[in-house]
Amino acid sequence: MKINKTIIYKFILIAFIGVFLSSCASDEEEIVVKDVFDEVEEATELDLYLHNEFLVPYSSAIIYKYIDKYIDPTKKAVPARLEIVKPIAELIKTAWIKPYNVAAVDGEDFLKVYFPAEVILLGGPLYNGDGTVTLGTADAGARITFTDVNSYILDPQTQEEIDFNKDWITRAFRTLHHEFAHIVDQSFNFEAGQFSEISSDGYTSPGSWTSVTNEQAIASGMVTPYGTSQVGEDFAELFSFIITTPIDEFEATYITPQTGDSDDTIEGKTRIAAKREIVVDYMNKIVRVDIYKLRDEFLKSVQ
Amino acid sequence: MFRKNKIKNIFLLVLSIVLLTLSSCSEDKVQNLFDKDITDRKKEIIAEYSTALLKPEHGWKVEYAPNNNYGVYSMVLKFNADLSVDITSDYANGKYDYDSSYRVGVEHFPELVFESYTVFHELFEANGFLLSAEYQFVFTEITEEGNILFVSKTDTSSDHSEILFVPATATDKADIIAKRPSQGNLETGLGKGFKDGLEDGFEDSFYFKNFIVFDGKTPVYSSNFRYWEAYRVIEVEAYKKIKNSDGTISSGVIREILPVKLTSTGFELVKPFETTDYSISSFDYDQANKTYVSGDGGRTTVIGASNYSASLDITERFDYYFFQPFTETRYFYSSQNVLELDLMDRLTQLYILFDTSSLGRAFSFIEELNTETNEIEEVPVIMNMDYIVTEDKRVIFGLRGSIPSADFIPLADILFDDEGFYVMKVEEVAMSSSEIYRFISAKTPSTYFSTIGGKF
Numbered sequence: 001m002k003i004n005k006t007i008i009y010k011f012i013l014i015a016f017i018g019v020f021l022s023s024c025a026s027d028e029e030e031i032v033v034k035d036v037f038d039e040v041e042e043a044t045e046l047d048l049y050l051h052n053e054f055l056v057p058y059s060s061a062i063i064y065k066y067i068d069k070y071i072d073p074t075k076k077a078v079p080a081r082l083e084i085v086k087p088i089a090e091l092i093k094t095a096w097i098k099p100y101n102v103a104a105v106d107g108e109d110f111l112k113v114y115f116p117a118e119v120i121l122l123g124g125p126l127y128n129g130d131g132t133v134t135l136g137t138a139d140a141g142a143r144i145t146f147t148d149v150n151s152y153i154l155d156p157q158t159q160e161e162i163d164f165n166k167d168w169i170t171r172a173f174r175t176l177h178h179e180f181a182h183i184v185d186q187s188f189n190f191e192a193g194q195f196s197e198i199s200s201d202g203y204t205s206p207g208s209w210t211s212v213t214n215e216q217a218i219a220s221g222m223v224t225p226y227g228t229s230q231v232g233e234d235f236a237e238l239f240s241f242i243i244t245t246p247i248d249e250f251e252a253t254y255i256t257p258q259t260g261d262s263d264d265t266i267e268g269k270t271r272i273a274a275k276r277e278i279v280v281d282y283m284n285k286i287v288r289v290d291i292y293k294l295r296d297e298f299l300k301s302v303q
Numbered sequence: 304m305f306r307k308n309k310i311k312n313i314f315l316l317v318l319s320i321v322l323l324t325l326s327s328c329s330e331d332k333v334q335n336l337f338d339k340d341i342t343d344r345k346k347e348i349i350a351e352y353s354t355a356l357l358k359p360e361h362g363w364k365v366e367y368a369p370n371n372n373y374g375v376y377s378m379v380l381k382f383n384a385d386l387s388v389d390i391t392s393d394y395a396n397g398k399y400d401y402d403s404s405y406r407v408g409v410e411h412f413p414e415l416v417f418e419s420y421t422v423f424h425e426l427f428e429a430n431g432f433l434l435s436a437e438y439q440f441v442f443t444e445i446t447e448e449g450n451i452l453f454v455s456k457t458d459t460s461s462d463h464s465e466i467l468f469v470p471a472t473a474t475d476k477a478d479i480i481a482k483r484p485s486q487g488n489l490e491t492g493l494g495k496g497f498k499d500g501l502e503d504g505f506e507d508s509f510y511f512k513n514f515i516v517f518d519g520k521t522p523v524y525s526s527n528f529r530y531w532e533a534y535r536v537i538e539v540e541a542y543k544k545i546k547n548s549d550g551t552i553s554s555g556v557i558r559e560i561l562p563v564k565l566t567s568t569g570f571e572l573v574k575p576f577e578t579t580d581y582s583i584s585s586f587d588y589d590q591a592n593k594t595y596v597s598g599d600g601g602r603t604t605v606i607g608a609s610n611y612s613a614s615l616d617i618t619e620r621f622d623y624y625f626f627q628p629f630t631e632t633r634y635f636y637s638s639q640n641v642l643e644l645d646l647m648d649r650l651t652q653l654y655i656l657f658d659t660s661s662l663g664r665a666f667s668f669i670e671e672l673n674t675e676t677n678e679i680e681e682v683p684v685i686m687n688m689d690y691i692v693t694e695d696k697r698v699i700f701g702l703r704g705s706i707p708s709a710d711f712i713p714l715a716d717i718l719f720d721d722e723g724f725y726v727m728k729v730e731e732v733a734m735s736s737s738e739i740y741r742f743i744s745a746k747t748p749s750t751y752f753s754t755i756g757g758k759f
Contacts, residue, residue: 082403
C-alpha cells in the first residue's frame with residue numbers, strides 16, 4: 001500500500017488539532033473582555049461629566065478615586081473630596097486646556113495628542129516620609145499627579161478666601177504647567193545642550209537645592225531654587241514661571257536689573273533672559289505653541 | 304520495507320500521543336484545590352462582603368480606635384448600593400463627614416477602601432499621621448453575631464489595629480449628633496468633642512483644669528488635667544501610689560495619658576485611671592457646676608476649672624512662694640522648658656512674696672563670678688511688682704522696678720507674662736510637711752514651676 005507523504009502529514013496535523021481542541025473541553029470558559037466604557041452607563045453624574053469632557057475629547061482619564069497603585073508605596077497621600085472634583089476639572093479646562101487650544105498652532109489637536117492619558121487628583125500633597133512633600137509628578141509623558149486639590153475653597157465668601165484661592169490657583173497651576181513641561185520635554189525631546197551651558201556652574205549637588213535662597217537662584221540664572229537642582233527642572237521651572245507670572249512681575253523679578261541688584265543678580269538675570277529666548281524659540285518652532293499667548297490666556301483665565 | 308516500517312512507526316507515535324492526551328482529560332485528573340477559578344472566587348468574595356455592607360437597615364456603628372494609645376471616634380456608616388457611603392461621626396462636629404464613595408475589592412486580601420476624602424482621611428492625616436489612622440481596611444470575617452471584623456491595611460507595625468463594624472440601631476446616628484457641641488471654634492480646631500463641657504470652657508486642649516479624687520470630702524488625689532482633642536486623650540499628672548506587677552507599692556509623680564471615648568453624657572476612659580485603691584473610668588457632665596463627675600471606685604472624682612486656685616488666698620501679708628530650681632533633694636517639679644531657660648543654671652533661689660499692704664516682691668539670688676576674688680557668689684536681685692488676682696483665679700504680675708535689672712532673672716519673661724498664672728496646690732512631696740504650689744502659665748500651661756508655699 002502506498003501512502004502519500006502529504007496525506008500522512010495532514011493526518012498528523014489534523015490529529016493534533018483534534019486532540020487540542022477536544023482536550024479539557026469541560027474547563028472551557030467564555031472569556032468576556034469588558035469594555036471599560038460599559039461602566040459609563042452605571043457611572044455617576046460626575047463620572048459622566050469627566051467621560052464627556054476629558055475621556056472623549058482628550059483620551060484622558062481624570063482619576064479622583066483613591067487607587068493605591070498610583071502612589072509610590074514609600075509615600076502617603078489622601079484622595080480628593082468628591083465635591084471638589086468637578087470644580088477642579090473645570091479649572092483644568094479653563095486654565096490649562098483652553099490656553100493651549102488658543103496658543104497651539106494646531107489648536108485643539110495639540111492637546112488631543114499630548115494631554116496626559118491620566119490625571120490623578122490627590123486631596124493633599126504627596127508626603128515623602130522624610131518630612132518633605134511633593135506637589136506634583138509627571139510620569140512617562142502619560143500621567144500627571146495634581147495634588148492638594150482639597151485646599152481649594154469652594155464658594156469663597158470673604159476677600160481673604162478669594163485671595164487664598166487666587167494664590168492656590170497660581171501655585172497649583174504653576175506645578176501643573178511645570179509637570180506638563182516635563183511631558184513636553186519627554187514628547188519633543190528638548191535639546192538641552194545650549195540651554196544647560198548658560199548656567200552650567202549654577203546647578204547644585206543632589207538634595208542641596210533646599211538650602212538655596214531665591215536670590216541665590218536668580219544669581220545662578222534660575223527662577224527658583226528648585227530650578228538649580230538639574231537642567232530638566234530648570235527648564236520646567238522657567239517654562240511654568242513664564243506661563244504663570246504676570247509679564248511685569250516676571251520682567252522685574254527675573255529679567256530687568258533693579259536698583260540695588262548685585263552684580264551676580266544682574267548676571268543671573270542675563271542668563272535667565274537668554275534661557276527664556278531658547279524656551280520661547282523651542283516652543284514656537286518645535287512644539288508649535290506660542291508660549292506668550294499661552295501665558296496671556298492662562299493669566300486671563302485665572303483673573 | 305524500511306519505508307513501510309517508518310510509516311507504521313509514525314502511526315503508532317501519533318496514536319500514542321492521542322491516547323495520552325485524551326487520558327489526561329479523564330475523570331481521574333488531579334482534584335482542583337478550589338471548585339471555582341480565581342476570577343469567580345474574587346467575584347463571590349466581593350459580592351459577599353458588598354451584600355453584607357448593604358444589609359443593616361441603619362448602617363454600621365463603629366467605635367474607631369486607630370491606635371491603642373489614642374482615643375475612640377464613634378461613627379455610623381451607611382453604605383449604599385450606588386457605592387456611596389454616608390458617614391456620621393463625633394469628630395470635629397461632623398465637619399469632615401464628607402460624602403464618599405467606597406470600593407469593595409480584592410488585592411492580596413478582600414478590602415474596603417474609602418475612595419474619596421472623608422473623616423477617615425482627616426484622621427489619617429491628623430497630627431502628622433501620628434494617630435496611625437487608615438482609610439483602607441482588610442475584611443477578616445463576618446462573625447456569627449453579624450458583625451464584620453476588619454484589620455488595617457496600612458498599619459506598618461505588626462500590631463495591626465482591628466476595626467469592628469456592628470449593625471447600628473435606629474438611634475445610633477442621632478446619639479452621635481447629640482454628642483456634638485452646638486457651637487465651638489472649628490476654624491482653629493477647637494470646639495471639638497465634649498458637647499456641653501466644650502461650651503463651658505473645656506474646648507481648649509491646653510485649658511487648665513483640676514482632676515481631684517475625693518474620699519468623702521477629703522481629697523485623696525489632685526492633679527492638673529488637660530484634654531487633647533487632637534489625640535482624644537486626657538492627661539493627668541500628679542503624685543500617686545501605684546501597685547507594681549510584683550505586688551510592691553511605689554510612688555512618685557506620674558504623668559498619665561488616657562484615651563477617651565465620648566458618650567452622650569460625658570466621656571469614658573478607655574483605659575481606667577487606676578491606683579492601688581480604686582479605678583475610675585466614666586464621667587458625666589454636671590451642667591450646673593460645670594464639672595465632669597465620676598462616682599466610680601467608691602470615690603467622687605471631679606474635673607473642674609481651677610478649684611484649687613483658691614489655694615492662692617492672699618489675705619495676709621507675706622504669703623510667700625519659694626522656688627529653687629536645682630537641688631539634690633528634689634521636692635519640686637517644673638516643666639523642662641523652665642529648667643532649660645537661658646541663665647537658669649545661675650538662678651539658685653526665687654522668693655515670691657505677696658504683700659497685701661503694698662506691693663508684691665520677688666527676691667532672687669543668682670550666681671555671679673566675683674572678678675576680684677575669682678569666686679562664684681550669690682548676688683541678690685530684688686524685683687518690686689504689683690499683682691492682680693483675676694476672677695478665674697489667675698494671678699498676674701507686673702514689674703515695677705528691679706535692682707539690678709530683672710534681665711538677670713531667667714524666669715522674668717515668664718513671670719511677667721500678661722496672662723499670668725494659675726496657682727494650684729499639688730501633692731508633689733510625699734514626705735514634706737510644707738504645702739506645694741504649682742505656678743502654671745495661663746498662656747502655655749505646659750510651662751510651670753513648683754514652689755513651697757507658706758507664711759512669714
